[in-house]
Amino acid sequence: MTYEAAADIGIGSKTSIAKSAVLERSAVIDLEAVRHNVRQFVAIASPASVMAVVKADAYGHGVVQVARAALDAGAAWLGVAHISEALALRAAGIEAPLLAWLHTRESNFQAAVAAGIDVGISGWELDAVVAAAREQERPARVHLKVDTGLGRNGCTIADWDQLVGQAMEYQDEGLLRVVGIFSHLAVADEPHRPETDQQLAVFREALAIAEDAGVDTEVRHIANTPAALSRPDSHFDLIRVGLGIYGLSPFEGVTSAELGLHAAMTVRTILSNCKKVPEGQGVSYGLKYHTSQESTLGLVPLGYADGVPRVATGGPVRVNGVTYPVVGQIAMDQMVIDLGPLTPEETAGLKGSEAVMFGDGADGGPTADDWAATAGTINYEIVTRISPRVPRSYINEAPAVNEAAAKPEVHQGTRAASESATL
Numbered sequence: 001m002t003y004e005a006a007a008d009i010g011i012g013s014k015t016s017i018a019k020s021a022v023l024e025r026s027a028v029i030d031l032e033a034v035r036h037n038v039r040q041f042v043a044i045a046s047p048a049s050v051m052a053v054v055k056a057d058a059y060g061h062g063v064v065q066v067a068r069a070a071l072d073a074g075a076a077w078l079g080v081a082h083i084s085e086a087l088a089l090r091a092a093g094i095e096a097p098l099l100a101w102l103h104t105r106e107s108n109f110q111a112a113v114a115a116g117i118d119v120g121i122s123g124w125e126l127d128a129v130v131a132a133a134r135e136q137e138r139p140a141r142v143h144l145k146v147d148t149g150l151g152r153n154g155c156t157i158a159d160w161d162q163l164v165g166q167a168m169e170y171q172d173e174g175l176l177r178v179v180g181i182f183s184h185l186a187v188a189d190e191p192h193r194p195e196t197d198q199q200l201a202v203f204r205e206a207l208a209i210a211e212d213a214g215v216d217t218e219v220r221h222i223a224n225t226p227a228a229l230s231r232p233d234s235h236f237d238l239i240r241v242g243l244g245i246y247g248l249s250p251f252e253g254v255t256s257a258e259l260g261l262h263a264a265m266t267v268r269t270i271l272s273n274c275k276k277v278p279e280g281q282g283v284s285y286g287l288k289y290h291t292s293q294e295s296t297l298g299l300v301p302l303g304y305a306d307g308v309p310r311v312a313t314g315g316p317v318r319v320n321g322v323t324y325p326v327v328g329q330i331a332m333d334q335m336v337i338d339l340g341p342l343t344p345e346e347t348a349g350l351k352g353s354e355a356v357m358f359g360d361g362a363d364g365g366p367t368a369d370d371w372a373a374t375a376g377t378i379n380y381e382i383v384t385r386i387s388p389r390v391p392r393s394y395i396n397e398a399p400a401v402n403e404a405a406a407k408p409e410v411h412q413g414t415r416a417a418s419e420s421a422t423l
């Protein structure tokens with residue numbers, strides 16, 4: 001049952017349930033951080049435009065709130081994987097150009113055409129989208145996708161002229177408009193690797209083939225966050241930025257701050273319990289950790305049901321300005337930190353203290369990067385997996401009055417910083 005559902009069936013008032021849930025545990029999203037990051041990318045991309053990639057509930061940050069903030073800050077496009085995600089944005093009244101690129105035979109192309117949602121086409125989707133356009137008596141807006149080397153979606157370069165030719169026939173019949181041509185990069189987060197050059201070369205070849213066939217697109221796009229930051233030659237007309245608008249760094253060994261970005265999500269809670277234990281106390285399932293001295297254990301009410309990776313024992317939690325590692329097995333609802341030997345007064349003082357799993361790291365506190373390193377994964381996964389059980393709350397929802405005029409601090413050292421860190 002969701003908190004909203006609890007309120008609907010009369011368990012307490014909706015407002016008080018929502019408020020106490022947020023106080024107990026929340027992912028706090030700073031929408032000014034999102035706007036700041038988008039402004040950075042708008043400046044980096046200019047004269048190209050920015051597509052804010054808001055799939056997967058905006059990487060866990062909340063799709064409608066992030067989409068609005070990104071558009072306020074100058075993003076011209078929104079991008080999602082699934083048509084259902086795009087329809088949710090339209091249902092929220094968002095009318096910006098919107099691309100959905102991952103489909104199955106069950107995807108609702110009719111609804112996409114009806115809602116003016118642009119559809120990514122790798123091949124087989126073309127006929128299905130055209131059928132929807134006929135049904136809706138409205139031309140579909142499509143972006144043809146070429147696989148330049150990632151080996152996932154997209155048309156191979158061998159079949160590309162056939163796809164382009166077929167799309168142009170449909171365009172001539174008034175059934176669709178080829179709005180864009182796009183591709184996706186495989187290793188842009190490792191700027192020293194040669195494959196990005198190879199992918200860009202194949203992309204240029206695909207664009208030339210399309211141009212020869214008479215395609216006149218509005219937007220050619222291939223850059224994701226790391227390419228936007230490290231490869232100006234990949235910007236074309238539009239950059240598709242996900243991770244960067246959430247303020248996270250795509251480069252190993254390079255922090256958000258070094259890229260001039262602000263991490264937007266803070267996951268925090270309050271300690272459920274704090275208790276003194278003797279030396280040798282076993283902790284959590286499997287008793288894989290024992291205190292090495294008389295100590296105080298803090299109980300953090302976040303677990304794998306909340307999206308904390310179960311493998312991330314040792315992950316950092318900040319309490320009262322001190323960072324402690326998680327000890328013992330992470331459970332479904334909770335994890336434990338060893339606060340060390342404390343006086344009874346200190347233990348009492350910690351009860352009910354705020355515990356931060358990760359945030360922007362500005363105060364030296366833990367970051368999504370720290371949890372990613374502990375869990376052996378990437379920061380993308382850490383923020384995206386924070387589950388719906390953790391209520392999202394938003395700060396800085398409205399742009400400040402003079403914010404629209406705010407100048408982005410374009411980060412001149414971006415390319416050098418990313419390259420030196422990864423070379």
Ligand SMILES: Cc1ncc(COP(=O)(O)O)c(C=O)c1O
Nearest residue numbers: 053184224225226240241242243
């Ligand atoms: C097709 C496509 N474009 C752009 C992005 C955004 O990538 P990033 O988050 O690295 O900016 C993604 C995300 O995976 C994607 O699938």
